[in-house]
Amino acid sequence: MVRVEFLGPIQKEPLELDIASLSELKEVLSGDEALSEWLKNSAVAINDTLVTSLEAPLKSGDRVVLLPPVCGG
Secondary structure, three states: OEEEEEOHHHOOOOEEEOOOEHHHHHHHHHOOHHHHHHHHHOEEEEOOEEEOOOOOEOOOOOEEEEEOOOOOO
16 A cells, blocks of 8 residues: 655645556546646655656555645745
């Protein structure tokens, strides 16, 4: 199982999913209207490393975090 966490203003409880890639995660999360806008502009980290490819492989025990854009000083 992969743990998916949502930071900042996303306001969503963590999920435990049986998925093998970020593209699978995108399919799952796209069905949630509250998340669809965040998916367009959030960064993604796997085990604290930023990734850009939807084909990034995932394995059981991985932690995926959606990082929404923030502003501040």
